[in-house]
Amino acid sequence: MINTCVIGGRLTADMEVRFLQSGTACGNFALAVDRPKYGDKAKQTDFIDCTIWGERANKLVSYLVKGKPICVVGALNVRNYDDKDGNKRKAFGINVNELRFLPDGKSNNNQQQSNNTGFNETVIDFDPDDVPF
Numbered sequence: 001m002i003n004t005c006v007i008g009g010r011l012t013a014d015m016e017v018r019f020l021q022s023g024t025a026c027g028n029f030a031l032a033v034d035r036p037k038y039g040d041k042a043k044q045t046d047f048i049d050c051t052i053w054g055e056r057a058n059k060l061v062s063y064l065v066k067g068k069p070i071c072v073v074g075a076l077n078v079r080n081y082d083d084k085d086g087n088k089r090k091a092f093g094i095n096v097n098e099l100r101f102l103p104d105g106k107s108n109n110n111q112q113q114s115n116n117t118g119f120n121e122t123v124i125d126f127d128p129d130d131v132p133f
Contacts, residue, residue, distance in 0.1 A: 046092070068101070070099060
């Protein structure tokens with residue numbers, strides 16, 4: 001089976017890092033991802049929760065700040081839970097395997113034109129052994 005998602009958007013807030021009892025770092029952030037606009041419909045935006053594990057969360061915390069455009073590649077994760085009223089709910093998110101910084105439109109045009117892929121060369125690889133489950 002294949003479970004791979006590629007999402008590009010802007011961070012809605014600075015990434016938050018917490019630590020599990022085992023000491024493993026867990027970084028959480030959300031991406032604002034615009035949907036394509038069709039006809040006269042107003043622009044719609046989805047807010048996608050993302051999680052990055054291990055040492056990468058510690059290293060990236062100062063770079064993943066509100067408004068920063070990034071692209072993540074990872075696996076879709078579905079979590080079932082009961083809300084405070086006892087209703088069954090589902091939460092969807094991305095467990096990040098790769099992260100790339102996107103151009104933010106603030107650099108000069110020559111640099112943007114030379115990068116025809118739309119991605120910076122900064123790649124953060126992900127080791128599945130960093131995930132605590």
